[in-house]
Amino acid sequence: MKKRYITLEEAESSIPKIRDSLQKIRSLSEAIAILQSIEVLYDTEFDEIYSETKNNQEFHRLSTELHKELHKLIKMGCIVRDINTGLVDFFSKFEGRDIFLCWELGEGKISHWHEVTEGYEMRKPIFEMYNEEL
Numbered sequence: 001m002k003k004r005y006i007t008l009e010e011a012e013s014s015i016p017k018i019r020d021s022l023q024k025i026r027s028l029s030e031a032i033a034i035l036q037s038i039e040v041l042y043d044t045e046f047d048e049i050y051s052e053t054k055n056n057q058e059f060h061r062l063s064t065e066l067h068k069e070l071h072k073l074i075k076m077g078c079i080v081r082d083i084n085t086g087l088v089d090f091f092s093k094f095e096g097r098d099i100f101l102c103w104e105l106g107e108g109k110i111s112h113w114h115e116v117t118e119g120y121e122m123r124k125p126i127f128e129m130y131n132e133e134l
Contacts, residue, residue: 004077006090008126011101011110014076021069022086022105028066029083035059087120094129101126 006014035058073080073088079100081087086105091098094113102112102123112123 003091006077006092006101008092008101008110011077011090011092011103014078015103015109018073018076018078018088018103019086019105021073022080022083022088025066025069025080025083026086028062028069032059032062032066035062081120091116 035055038055070080077090079089079091081089087102088104089100089102090110092101092113093099098116099113100116101110102114102120103110111126113126113129114120114122114124
């Protein structure tokens with residue numbers, strides 16, 4: 001897939017959809033983890049085969065749904081960095097170079113950015129990009 005550049009305005013307008021998708025992804029991820037942690041003792045071999053088949057079906061259904069949500073975010077220009085915290089980046093441009101606009105679930109708007117060679121810990125406030133507070 002081709003790299004997609006997003007403006008700050010485009011990224012911020014997509015936050016409600018991104019928030020909904022990330023919350024759904026987190027719920028699906030939790031359900032998958034619970035399903036994988038279940039350990040059941042069976043009375044017969046048939047019960048075991050039947051239950052394992054049902055568990056596998058549910059695992060694949062949840063996994064497919066999770067990947068569909070991730071793909072929706074990718075098509076919107078999001079790079080999902082951390083499902084648990086809901087951390088996403090967006091490719092953008094600043095002074096002719098690639099940067100990441102950075103947003104995390106729980107934040108009201110996109111208020112940080114960082115260089116593509118840097119990570120979350122090097123986030124800088126957006127207002128520093130424009131020398132004014134947004």
